[in-house]
Amino acid sequence: MDRQITVPCNEEAVKELHSGDYVYITGTIYTARDAAHKRMYEALEQGENLPIDVRNNFIYYMGPSPAREGRPIGSAGPTTASRMDKYTPSLLELGLKGMIGKGKRSDAVKQSIIHNGAVYLAAVGGAGALLSKAIISSEVIAYDDLGTEAIRKLQVKDFPVIVVIDSEGNNLYETAAEEYREI
Amino acid sequence: MRTIPVKDIIENIKEMCIEANHFLTEDMKQALNQAEVAEKSPLGRQILNQLGDNLQIAAQDMIPICQDTGMAVIFMEIGQDVHVEGGLLTDAVNEGVRQGYQEGYLRKSVVKDPIYRENTKDNTPAVIHYDIVAGDKIKITVAPKGFGSENMSRIFMLKPADGIEGVKNVVLAAVKDAGPNACPPMIIGVGIGGTFEKCALLAKKALTRPVDERSGIPYVCEMEKELLQKINQSGIGPGGLGGSTTALAVNINTYPTHIAGLPVAVNICCHVNRHCIRII
Numbered sequence: 517m518d519r520q521i522t523v524p525c526n527e528e529a530v531k532e533l534h535s536g537d538y539v540y541i542t543g544t545i546y547t548a549r550d551a552a553h554k555r556m557y558e559a560l561e562q563g564e565n566l567p568i569d570v571r572n573n574f575i576y577y578m579g580p581s582p583a584r585e586g587r588p589i590g591s592a593g594p595t596t597a598s599r600m601d602k603y604t605p606s607l608l609e610l611g612l613k614g615m616i617g618k619g620k621r622s623d624a625v626k627q628s629i630i631h632n633g634a635v636y637l638a639a640v641g642g643a644g645a646l647l648s649k650a651i652i653s654s655e656v657i658a659y660d661d662l663g664t665e666a667i668r669k670l671q672v673k674d675f676p677v678i679v680v681i682d683s684e685g686n687n688l689y690e691t692a693a694e695e696y697r698e699i
Numbered sequence: 700m701r702t703i704p705v706k707d708i709i710e711n712i713k714e715m716c717i718e719a720n721h722f723l724t725e726d727m728k729q730a731l732n733q734a735e736v737a738e739k740s741p742l743g744r745q746i747l748n749q750l751g752d753n754l755q756i757a758a759q760d761m762i763p764i765c766q767d768t769g770m771a772v773i774f775m776e777i778g779q780d781v782h783v784e785g786g787l788l789t790d791a792v793n794e795g796v797r798q799g800y801q802e803g804y805l806r807k808s809v810v811k812d813p814i815y816r817e818n819t820k821d822n823t824p825a826v827i828h829y830d831i832v833a834g835d836k837i838k839i840t841v842a843p844k845g846f847g848s849e850n851m852s853r854i855f856m857l858k859p860a861d862g863i864e865g866v867k868n869v870v871l872a873a874v875k876d877a878g879p880n881a882c883p884p885m886i887i888g889v890g891i892g893g894t895f896e897k898c899a900l901l902a903k904k905a906l907t908r909p910v911d912e913r914s915g916i917p918y919v920c921e922m923e924k925e926l927l928q929k930i931n932q933s934g935i936g937p938g939g940l941g942g943s944t945t946a947l948a949v950n951i952n953t954y955p956t957h958i959a960g961l962p963v964a965v966n967i968c969c970h971v972n973r974h975c976i977r978i979i
Contacts, residue, residue: 538742551816581766581806590804591757591766596847596880619847619880619939640938641847641882642971643749644766645757663818664806676749678742678940689879692941696740697934 520674523614524572527633530613533679535686539637540674545574545616549595551665552658553603560606567658567667571611578616579664580654581644589654589670593644594618597636601625608632616677620689630685637677638688650675701835702782703979705791708837711977712795715841716771717803719975720763723754726909727972730947734884734937743942747884750937750970761804765971768805769843771796771825772903778834789827797821808846828900840907842974848885848967851877854899857961863918866891866963867926873965874930874946879939882969886910887930887949890964892956901952902966907974910948923949947972 521529523543533539546568548556556566577597581590597617604615605628613634618641621629629636639647651670658667680688731754735747757764773792783791800807800822809823810816832838853873857865870889877885890901913920926949936942947970956962 536742579766579806579808581763581768582804584761584804590806591763591768593766595767596850598880618882620878638879638938638940640746640749640753641879642765642845642969643753645760645762645764646749646753648762649756663820664808678938680940688941689939692740692742693878693934693936693939694941695934696743696936696941696943698932699929 523574525613526572527613530633530635531683533635533682535679535682535688535691537679539677539679541574541677542673542675543671545576545670545672547576547578547668547670549577549579549665550599551662552667553600555659557603557606566610570607572613574614574616575607575612576616576670583654589648589651591644592648592651594639594641597621604628608634621681626681626685626687629681630683633683635679635683636681638680639677647675700780700782702784703837705783705785705788707979708783708788708791709795709798711839711979712773712792712841713799713802715839715975715977716796716799716805716843719841719843719973720768720803720805721757721761723764723971723973724909726911728754730910731970734944734947738937738942738944740936740942742940743937743944746937746940747944763805764973765845765969766806767808767845767847768800769845769973770809771822772842772844773825773827774830774840774842774904774907775827776830776832776838778836779831780835781837792827793823793825796825797823836978838976838978840974840976842907845969845971848877848881848969851881852902852966853964854895855963856895857963859959859961861961863922865961867922869963870926870949870965871929873967875933875935877967878935881967882971883935883939883946884937884944884970885946886968886970886972887926887946888966888968889949889951890966891951891953891962893954893962894957895962897954898962898964899966901954902964905950905952906966906968906972907976908950910950910972914951916953919951919953923951
């Protein structure tokens with residue numbers, strides 16, 4: 517079913533989302549991909565604070581193309597989530613509630629999603645021009661030196677995603693493909 | 700002997716990097732439209748519809764189709780009666796990429812060293828494949844390659860005894876393994892034969908062939924059709940979210956090989972199968 521969600525949000529709101537739901541996200545989300553995750557993970561290992569408070573927040577695995585003048589952002593679609601799998605459980609333990617990306621997750625991530633009451637959402641891969649239209653503003657707030665891989669704070673309005681792994685561990689990639697499999 | 704100044708090469712490659720990242724070829728657009736009509740899953744149709752809208756927005760507003768504007772893969776087919784004047788050809792190609800990615804607001808995704816990973820900040824160097832051919836022209840193909848799908852590509856050194864069934868099995872296995880990671884619907888480029896590196900190059904080049912053009916070798920043509928049908932029966936679907944459109948085409952190129960070998964490369968490309976071709 518179609519749903520609207522405002523983020524940041526608590527575990528109660530995340531538990532309303534079910535695998536296969538089409539969700540429009542409005543509010544504030546943060547971008548982080550490979551290099552930012554590595555750096556955040558290393559900061560945690562050293563006992564340092566993260567540059568963002570992940571509690572009740574959503575991270576979008578995305579590195580945009582440069583914005584043309586007068587626009588908030590360039591092309592802005594999801595990147596493959598599995599490269600972040602190594603770093604994800606530590607962030608979920610700190611209260612991260614949602615991840616937006618595309619592609620499969622490891623079993624460790626799935627278990628951590630269930631344990632921490634979180635959700636994994638897919639945006640349509642390769643639709644970066646379309647998705648950029650749902651982003652109202654973008655501001656680099658950490659790791660500026662990483663260029664496209666810096667952490668950005670985005671304001672989004674009706675950003676379209678699909679629930680892949682819900683807080684109970686249901687996985688749309690497995691169930692939906694099975695439904696249409698003919699061989 | 701015909702002389703081509705390097706500035707013509709720089710200018711063309713700059714324009715082609717920008718063009719390839721904002722406009723797909725007509726055969727790709729048609730394949731996506733046809734898929735939307737044929738798709739069995741309602742969510743799949745919705746995703747294919749979004750991909751159509753995405754192409755329109757990209758072209759109208761000059762926003763790259765995908766934020767991963769790729770590593771620039773460039774095929775240079777150089778007529779042996781061409782003389783390039785004014786500098787090194789490879790430098791000219793890289794300068795074209797540098798200018799194209801800067802002026803076209805394209806993402807710079809190349810790191811200088813695979814381990815230490817410092818961004819080169821201008822998307823160079825390109826991966827350039829030179830081929831010497833007859834004539835006094837240069838055919839340039841600019842094919843920016845995104846890595847969501849590149850990462851799911853595979854090489855298999857099969858045994859001759861594995862035969863055609865062995866080839867089909869590894870192609871299907873690679874596509875199934877790629878699943879949602881490679882941004883389906885995909886284009887599957889397959890290289891069969893040659894050596895370890897030759898089959899990879901065949902597969903890469905196969906991705907630049909129009910998706911509605913089948914191989915001229917009868918058994919290869921049949922294999923392309925059969926594999927496409929089987930891939931689309933896998934259920935993976937648009938976005939990996941279930942459906943009957945997992946690939947839009949399987950393009951296979953072959954080459955003679957050694958008595959002891961049967962190399963097979965599967966180069967997977969997402970639906971943003973970009974290439975721009977010019978003859979100068």
